[in-house]
Amino acid sequence: MNVLLISANRTEINMRAMPLGLAFVAEAVRRQGHAVNMLDLVRVDDVKTGLVRAIGEFKPDVIGISIRNIDDQTMRHARFLYEDDKRVIALVKSLADCPVVLGGAGYSMFPDVILADSMADFGIEGEGETAFIRLLGRLEKSESPEGLPGVHVKGGSTANARELIRNFDDFPLPDPDLILEGPVAADDTWIPVQTRRGCAMDCSYCSTASIEGRILRKRAVGSVVEWISKLAARGVRQLYFVDNTFNLPRSYAMKLCRMMTDASLDVKFRCIIYPWRLDEELAAAMARAGCVEVSVGSESADEEVLRRMNKRFRRNDVAEVCRLLKKYGIKHMGFLMLGAPGETRQSVTESLAFADSLDFDALKVSVGIRIYPGTALAEEALKDGIIAPGDTLLEPRFYITPGLDEEWIRQTVAQYAATHPNWITA
Numbered sequence: 001m002n003v004l005l006i007s008a009n010r011t012e013i014n015m016r017a018m019p020l021g022l023a024f025v026a027e028a029v030r031r032q033g034h035a036v037n038m039l040d041l042v043r044v045d046d047v048k049t050g051l052v053r054a055i056g057e058f059k060p061d062v063i064g065i066s067i068r069n070i071d072d073q074t075m076r077h078a079r080f081l082y083e084d085d086k087r088v089i090a091l092v093k094s095l096a097d098c099p100v101v102l103g104g105a106g107y108s109m110f111p112d113v114i115l116a117d118s119m120a121d122f123g124i125e126g127e128g129e130t131a132f133i134r135l136l137g138r139l140e141k142s143e144s145p146e147g148l149p150g151v152h153v154k155g156g157s158t159a160n161a162r163e164l165i166r167n168f169d170d171f172p173l174p175d176p177d178l179i180l181e182g183p184v185a186a187d188d189t190w191i192p193v194q195t196r197r198g199c200a201m202d203c204s205y206c207s208t209a210s211i212e213g214r215i216l217r218k219r220a221v222g223s224v225v226e227w228i229s230k231l232a233a234r235g236v237r238q239l240y241f242v243d244n245t246f247n248l249p250r251s252y253a254m255k256l257c258r259m260m261t262d263a264s265l266d267v268k269f270r271c272i273i274y275p276w277r278l279d280e281e282l283a284a285a286m287a288r289a290g291c292v293e294v295s296v297g298s299e300s301a302d303e304e305v306l307r308r309m310n311k312r313f314r315r316n317d318v319a320e321v322c323r324l325l326k327k328y329g330i331k332h333m334g335f336l337m338l339g340a341p342g343e344t345r346q347s348v349t350e351s352l353a354f355a356d357s358l359d360f361d362a363l364k365v366s367v368g369i370r371i372y373p374g375t376a377l378a379e380e381a382l383k384d385g386i387i388a389p390g391d392t393l394l395e396p397r398f399y400i401t402p403g404l405d406e407e408w409i410r411q412t413v414a415q416y417a418a419t420h421p422n423w424i425t426a
Contacts, residue, residue: 001140003029004060006092007040008085008104009068010047017042018179020192020242021104021128022066027174028129034136038178041088048091055096062139063092064132065120066104074426075368075398076410082106082394086118093119099139103128105211109372111159113392115152123152126162126213127197129171164198168219173227176234190240190270191231195224195256199244201274204310204376205340205369205399208244218252225259232265239269239290246271246294247278247286257285268292275321276313287328293361294330296321299337301354302347309340310376315354322358334360338409339368339400341380348409352416364424365417367409368398 005026007019019040030036037058044050055063065088072079085106092100103124107114111125122145124131131150138145145151150162165171179191196219197212228239247253260267268290275296286294298318300306306314325332334355338348355363371381373393381387381399391397400406410425417423 001061001136002035002058003037003062003064003136004054004058005029005036005038005064005066006051006054006088007038007042007066007068008088009066009081010041010084011069011072011079011081012042017068018192019066019068020174020179020194022064023174023178024171024194025064025103025128025132026178028133028171029136031172032133032136043181047088051088051091051095055092060096060098062099062101062136063096064101064103064124064128065089065092067102067106067114068104070106070109070394071370071396073366073370073396075366075370075396075400075406076426078396078398080395082114089118089120101132101135103132105207108211109207110392110394111152113394115154117394121154125150125152125159126211127165129165130163164213164215164217166217168197168217169223173219173223176227176230176236180231180234180236190238191236192242193224193228193239193269194242195219195221196243196245196252201245201312202310204308204380205337205372206375207372210372210374212244216249221252221255221259224256225263225265228260228265228267229263232267237267239267241269241271244272245274247273247282248276250277250279250282254282254285257282257289257291260289261285265290270294272297273321274313275318278321278324280324280327283324283328283330287330291330293333294325295333295335296325296360297335298355298358299335300340300343300347301351302342302344304342305340305347305351308342318354319358322360326359331361333362333364334358336363336365337369338365338413339398339404339406341377341399341401343401343404345404345408348404348412352412356416356420360422362422362424363420364426365413366426367406367413368400371397371399 026036039054067085070082100120101122102120108125115123135145149160152159198216199208270293272295301315
């Protein structure tokens with residue numbers, strides 16, 4: 001079968017987002033003997049022209065569309081990005097007489113709602129490497145895909161629970177050609193790398209569980225380093241590890257850093273860390289392996305707010321992590337999320353003052369927290385009357401502790417930001 005895979009995302013939030021997840025699916029589909037083409041809509045100047053050309057030249061039997069971002073997670077003047085995806089789906093249906101299958105992180109958070117709302121025929125909830133292949137097998141035989149784990153059928157019965165991939169090494173990392181666009185020379189090009197999926201931290205507001213599951217699954221470190229070596233041979237010098245918690249488990253992070261150092265890859269990388277259980281040995285190993293910048297999800301400095309967010313760390317952990325990162329020359333970007341359950345005027349001012357003391361190279365301060373279905377925050381919002389029963393939450397809804405004045409928070413943040421040009425407010 002000819003399978004066309006489209007990344008519908010047209011928005012760059014913080015940095016260019018290459019469709020790594022779609023490349024994983026493309027690699028798995030190609031290894032099953034199907035012909036695969038990928039179209040990243042970020043790369044095209046005109047969406048309709050790009051789709052007409054891709055569909056007309058490739059003549060797909062099935063089209064998969066990946067939805068990445070539902071919105072920009074900004075409470076004030078939120079951009080509802082799904083509307084753009086919906087238009088892409090409708091345009092594809094008008095241009096091609098074949099099944100259209102949705103997937104991706106954004107879709108997986110709202111599978112039934114988006115499938116019913118859009119013109120697509122099927123949807124893949126969660127990881128696509130196995131579910132999409134099974135769906136293709138049924139479609140190739142003109143059989144009903146009803147009952148396949150994680151596969152949603154337009155107008156069909158409730159989908160069976162998705163199945164998580166237990167052994168990632170059964171699905172090799174994608175051919176670099178699937179994500180690279182010719183020579184990689186631009187200084188602002190950062191290539192995504194994923195070594196793990198799933199997160200057991202279970203933060204109260206986080207959507208990761210609905211996308212990747214709560215069970216942490218790791219790829220063999222050797223295969224990751226081998227893949228990075230292939231990228232380096234193609235001229236890649238900058239990597240971005242998209243793992244939710246690069247430093248956890250610590251033993252895996254240490255092994256990865258040591259093998260990268262031993263391989264003399266001549267690359268530098270960014271990553272996301274959970275500010276807990278990052279000691280001096282690991283910080284030094286990260287620096288030797290090429291780590292130049294990390295995102296530190298500190299969120300708050302108030303112990304009660306952190307507890308209600310279900311965070312394992314406390315403010316002293318964050319301070320120690322920042323100290324170590326600075327010692328080893330690793331830039332660190334901080335994040336504050338103001339308005340969470342338990343937030344008060346005092347906790348807001350304490351968090352801002354604490355963040356100021358940490359000397360972040362950059363700090364993003366968000367007012368209001370995006371509410372996602374199936375999270376503890378959604379339950380809290382329902383109890384507090386911020387959302388109504390039956391709200392699908394597809395259109396952006398945000399939590400701010402009842403009684404806490406949003407405008408006061410924004411004014412207080414603005415006073416700090418006025419003297420901190422490296423602070424980003426949202």
